[in-house]
Amino acid sequence: MNTRDTLSVTNNGTLQIGGVNVKDLTSLYGTPLYVYDKSYIKNICEIFTESLNKYYGFGKIFYASKAFSCKEIYRIIKDKGLGADVVSTGEIFTALSSGFNAENMCFHGNNKSKVDLEFAVKNGVGYIVIDAISEIEDIDFICKGLNTRQKVLLRVNPGVEAHTHHYIQTAKPDSKFGFSIETGDADIAANKLVNTENLDFCGLHCHIGSQIFEKTSFEIAVDKMTDYYKKVCESFGIKLSVLNLGGGFGIYYTDQDPKFRYEDYADYIKSICEKLNECVEKKGINKPFLILEPGRSIVGEAGITLYTVGRIKKISGLKNYLSIDGGMFENPRFALYQAKYTVVAAEKANEKPNTVYTIAGKCCESGDIIAENVNLPEMKEGEILAVMSTGAYNYSMASNYNRNFIPPVVMVENGKSYLCVKKQDYNDIVRNDL
Ligand code: LLP
Numbered sequence: 026m027n028t029r030d031t032l033s034v035t036n037n038g039t040l041q042i043g044g045v046n047v048k049d050l051t052s053l054y055g056t057p058l059y060v061y062d063k064s065y066i067k068n069i070c071e072i073f074t075e076s077l078n079k080y081y082g083f084g085k086i087f088y089a090s091k092a093f094s095c096k097e098i099y100r101i102i103k104d105k106g107l108g109a110d111v112v113s114t115g116e117i118f119t120a121l122s123s124g125f126n127a128e129n130m131c132f133h134g135n136n137k138s139k140v141d142l143e144f145a146v147k148n149g150v151g152y153i154v155i156d157a158i159s160e161i162e163d164i165d166f167i168c169k170g171l172n173t174r175q176k177v178l179l180r181v182n183p184g185v186e187a188h189t190h191h192y193i194q195t196a197k198p199d200s201k202f203g204f205s206i207e208t209g210d211a212d213i214a215a216n217k218l219v220n221t222e223n224l225d226f227c228g229l230h231c232h233i234g235s236q237i238f239e240k241t242s243f244e245i246a247v248d249k250m251t252d253y254y255k256k257v258c259e260s261f262g263i264k265l266s267v268l269n270l271g272g273g274f275g276i277y278y279t280d281q282d283p284k285f286r287y288e289d290y291a292d293y294i295k296s297i298c299e300k301l302n303e304c305v306e307k308k309g310i311n312k313p314f315l316i317l318e319p320g321r322s323i324v325g326e327a328g329i330t331l332y333t334v335g336r337i338k339k340i341s342g343l344k345n346y347l348s349i350d351g352g353m354f355e356n357p358r359f360a361l362y363q364a365k366y367t368v369v370a371a372e373k374a375n376e377k378p379n380t381v382y383t384i385a386g387k388c389c390e391s392g393d394i395i396a397e398n399v400n401l402p403e404m405k406e407g408e409i410l411a412v413m414s415t416g417a418y419n420y421s422m423a424s425n426y427n428r429n430f431i432p433p434v435v436m437v438e439n440g441k442s443y444l445c446v447k448k449q450d451y452n453d454i455v456r457n458d459l
Contacts, residue, residue, distance in 0.1 A: 026367055026374075026413055027277045027284045027326060031062050038375035040329075040411050043437030047331055047371045050442060051409055054435055056333045057351035059420050059446075061093075063101065063438040065327040068287050070105035073319065076291035080298035081315055087131050089272045089320025090116050092417040095434060096123035097445035098324070103129075108151070110272070110318040114144045121148060131178070131269065131316065133230075135201050143167050146175055154230050154269070156180045156203060161217050161224070168223035178230040178269055179218060180204065181211040183249035187234035187242040187273065203231065206253050212260075219261045226263065228313060229254055232271025235321060238283065240296040246270060247297055251304035254313065269316035270297060276325040278414045279365045290322055321417040328416020330356065330432075331371065334408045335387070345382045347404055352386015353393040354426040356412070356419045360392045368399045371411040376402035384410070388427050420446070428454050 028034070031043050040047045043062045050060060073086045087108035090098065099109060099120045108129035111117050121127060127149040134141070135156045142160065145153055146167050155161055155177050168175050182203035204211040218226040233246050250268060258265055274293045277284050294317065305312050332349035339345045358364035368384055370376065378400035386393040395412060404410070423431045430453070434446035 026369060029065070029286070031064050032329075034374040036375075038373045040369055040371040040374055042329060043442070044440035045437045045442050047409055047411060050435060050437070051331055051333070053442065054433055054444065055448070056331050056409070057349070057355055057432040058331045059355075059415065059432055059434040060329050060331060060442075061324070061416060061434065061436050061445075062327045062329075063436045066098075066101055066324060067105060069290060069323050069327070070102060070107055072287045072291045073294055073317070073323070074106060076294040077298065077315065077317065080295050081301060083312060084315030084317070085129075087129075087269075087316055087318045088323055089318045090120065091421060092320030093324040093328070093419075093421050094119055095420070095446050097434075097436065099123040099125045102323075108316070110320070111150075114141050117145060117148065117150065127151065131230075131318070133180070139163050139167070146171060146173065152176050152178050152227065152267070152269075154178045154180050155214065155218065158214060158217060161214070161221055165221045165223050174223050174225055176225045176227045177218065178228050178267060179211070179214055179226070180230045180232075181206050181250070181253060183231050183233070183246050183253070185231075185233045185242055185246045185249065187237045187239070206249065211253065215257050215261065219263060226265070228265045228267030228269065229257070230269040230271065230316075232318065233273055235273045236275045237273045238275040240293060243270070243273075243293065243297050244300040247300040247304055251301070251308055251310060255308050255310045258310065264311065266311070266314055267316060268301070268313035269318065272318040272320050272322070274319050274322040276322050276414060276417070279367050281365065285326075293319075293322070323417075325417035326414050328414070328419065330412045330415040330419065332410045332412070334404050334406055334410050337404065337406065345380060346385045347382040347399075347401075347410075348385045348387060349395065349410055350387060351432065352388045352395065352429070353390065354386070354388060354429040355423045355432050356386075356395055356415060357422050357424070358418060359394050359396065360390075366396045366415070367413040368396050368401065369411040369413060370401050370404060371409040373402055373408075378402055380404070384412075387429070425449075425454060430454070 087110045088102045089110040128151045131152040180203040182205045204214045335348040353360045384395040430449035433448040
């Protein structure tokens, strides 16, 4: 467990987050329950922004809200002065309904429809990231009709290999995202953009993947992106002004990952900024406005999920299944990516582990597992189990599979908790059924 001021185990072995005892949380809100440490989120936002200002001085952090999207998170990041990366009109709508300024949004996606694009342009979304040739014509047409202009970035694929699960690697030449620099497709898209009337071609974007620890991968991306930035400016005789390098910073899930403090997270920003300063100088390009889009690193370690232990099935000589009241419907990441998590016996975290469990969800599917080979003290039905670092891509990827309710979300800070997404009920389950 990566403990910190706001995440600790009390002397009697109870897990505490944001100054609140998990037992109090489960009594108040039930289980399964997503819990977010608000101070952690705010601290990370601050340290990212400070680091960007200190080492580069010209840019902005856009929180990648696909990691965790609900009205409250947009309010928090707005208060911290961040922008938002959005990938659907649903995310745009959620952000707008929370009072988030559309100007501070960057809209991504490899298949944004005409309707999506019109929604974005009409609502004044700051940047749209071009990821298909025909999208250029569509936005131009929409702008013409509305007698407006739209700032756009071109998503290119710099072909940087990042060591992460292949589903979340995005910058290989055959990726569905972006235009490859290597194959010349990026030049074709850039040429089209330059010759389009109602678009302001402001800059370039890339995102090399997610859960990446090697800083060199990001530095290589900076190098390739600044090369291409220079090439576009020179060969088309235009002045770009924005470089968006995406997100992807790795976080701690288990002891196989580095344990980061806030300052260590800032190092990702520092190394990107230093490399960019160096490239700007060496290559003689104008200093671009730098956008970075971390998602996981802002909310991932802030979140934990609390469960009640249900049936325990010991298969002699083979496996001990510990079933929880959640599962792949609220955390599909083991099923999708064989993701690993740290699991804590939340009311007896000081006790010595003596039993190996497979933590199973309640869905009607063998692959519905949350974690394997987990060492815990002997567990009993009714006890609380905590899964750590679930703040990113858990609630946002939840579903009603097997008609389970998506759990509520609670924020904790300074010993207090409040609900920010309420629990679903039977009405939600049948709401759209005719
Ligand atoms: N920017 C773009 C354009 C992205 O596609 C992503 C993530 C990010 C920023 C944020 O990346 P982060 O800082 O969170 O690594 N569902 C997967 C992760 C998918 C990431 C998709 N794109 C998972 O659960 O691991």
